[in-house]
Amino acid sequence: MTTTAPRRRASISDVARQAKVSVGTVSNVLNRPDRVSPATRERVLAAIDDLVFVPNGSARQLRAGTITTAGAIVLDVSNPFFTDVARGIEDRLEEADYTLMLASSDENPEREARYLRLFEEHGVQGLMVVPSTPDVEHLEALRARGVRVVLLDRPSPVDTLSSVAVDDRAGAAAAARHLVDLGHERIAFLNGAHTIRQCADRSAGLHDALVELGLDPGEALVEITISTLNADGGQSGTEQVLGLADRPTATMCVNDLTALGALRTLRAAGVPVPSGMAVVGYDDVTFAGELATPLTSVRQPTHQLGHRAADLLLDPDDVVEQVTFQPELVVRESTTGVG
Amino acid sequence: MTTTAPRRRASISDVARQAKVSVGTVSNVLNRPDRVSPATRERVLAAIDDLVFVPNGSARQLRAGTITTAGAIVLDVSNPFFTDVARGIEDRLEEADYTLMLASSDENPEREARYLRLFEEHGVQGLMVVPSTPDVEHLEALRARGVRVVLLDRPSPVDTLSSVAVDDRAGAAAAARHLVDLGHERIAFLNGAHTIRQCADRSAGLHDALVELGLDPGEALVEITISTLNADGGQSGTEQVLGLADRPTATMCVNDLTALGALRTLRAAGVPVPSGMAVVGYDDVTFAGELATPLTSVRQPTHQLGHRAADLLLDPDDVVEQVTFQPELVVRESTTGVG
DNA sequence: TTCATCGTATGAACCGTTTCACCGACGACG
């Protein structure tokens, strides 16, 4: 229960005074030590040490303009998919001696805007963002103002913005084909709002595949919108599915967290998987293969996704490029049963 | 493949010129709109809009000194435990209109130091950190320099630093007692280096419990040090355990990710759980109960942990307090078997 | 001895805000 006195931070001029040199010299010691004679350099360093001088980043940045920090805004830090992507970003940035600031928008456009502004005001070099709205005008504007922007997990709808994404239509379509191959003719889809692009695309992919296989999506597909894309959402969504008059025989989930909630709910309700209900997830997170019923899921190259995004951000020529990775269906027992 | 021109950002004086007022007035419009007449306010706002003016955060901060951003440094963003904690922090900060910048040290003291410095240079109000070393002198120094510091998931060894932690000794001891109760007399412990405090404490808790139950830790406990505290570490650690001459009958894991790797490896080796090898995890992450063999684990109040840490950080009186939560053993089939 | 040269160090300008002392105009009031 103590309180410390808010002593003022030492500034460069305090250091200069103590070392009996000019502020310019201190700055030189900090930034181009070779232009300073060893003797004075020593004196200055001693003073810095003595006063525990920590340069003021705001002042430096204000004058110098540059900063080696990048920001990333994802939808949800507690979703392993995004943190794996973040990890890929970090690993690439580290090579270039950049640091990453991570923030999570919670799928909330206002929060996204707030962080966007915060990052811009603080002059980050670039921003990697998973947009929480279909609309990217604000991001185009940001780029026009000189901030590098890379869309994460979302193909750019405009050619002025770089993006790194995974083909969500293809992923969802592969999952749908797999289910239809297994004989399912009525599929529930626990999905988020279509304002989130991944959700819209996966829905479209499902439709595509069904049509292609000669089924009527209007009949074969029951899309249920859940408000949170996690285990809780999966639970409430699955409860709805179970209450449906003409109950589907398979449930496709927008991500593995949602599938986790679905599996849990099915188990509690005594519905066997996959015989009573097949389940497909999306993301193929670490634990997908280790679940009570190993989960069929659509694997995405998360680490690569982040790595490539950071690559684009750091590109010396600031090229604009749209990168798309292909997902891969990983089949496990939640659709095929044992053996 | 286009390149945009790096047009200079509009500044407050550009706005002033355009609106034909002084810079002071523009600043007033921004910060205390009520002190400006509606007419001029309108003019200024129009100019701001027109020039797409975004205030320079560095300049503002340099002059005003304050900022409503807090930082958090965790060991690993891809570990659900930490992201759940981060979530708790965010939720509390949001109430106070603060924003959170998250960084991950990767258990690397150098990275930790780098982020610490970065945050300090940018003048964050406070920092919540999961230290990657037992030593916290650098954090005490930071606090002495006026940055609020809250130790996360780690009781403070000094009374000048606030901390929010969970009693790791108690958690590990509870797990050990549970195993011994079940008849296990030889236990493997897949643990990280003891420089990480959680690891050291959990090891101590295990020892405590064994001694208390009349066993000789030297015989009953085989601690295996793994280099990465995730599924890969769990895998390599378990491989070592399986190669042991006098093979233990139970494996305690430093966290659930590690346990995940252990379960996977045991399954691949055809060792039944728990009859061939009981497994205990730590953290009780979301999926722990949903695994092929539901995992006995030590639950920690993650969200609360973060929430309380943020609470302390925001405390108007800047009190120093050490908070300790109690963990809870959640027993599942990975130790007790079916039924 | 003189002069150009080179290596060091200096100090002031500048970055874009906030803040504060001050000023003019105007209405109210004695």
Added chain:
DNA sequence: CGTCGTCGGTGAAACGGTTCATACGATGAA
């Protein structure tokens, strides 16, 4: 009719660095 207070607005100082033109002393060449 003079005085006072209020309101709206001004302009400059300050924040803490970086950068650059300049000064200065020592050295080497002519």
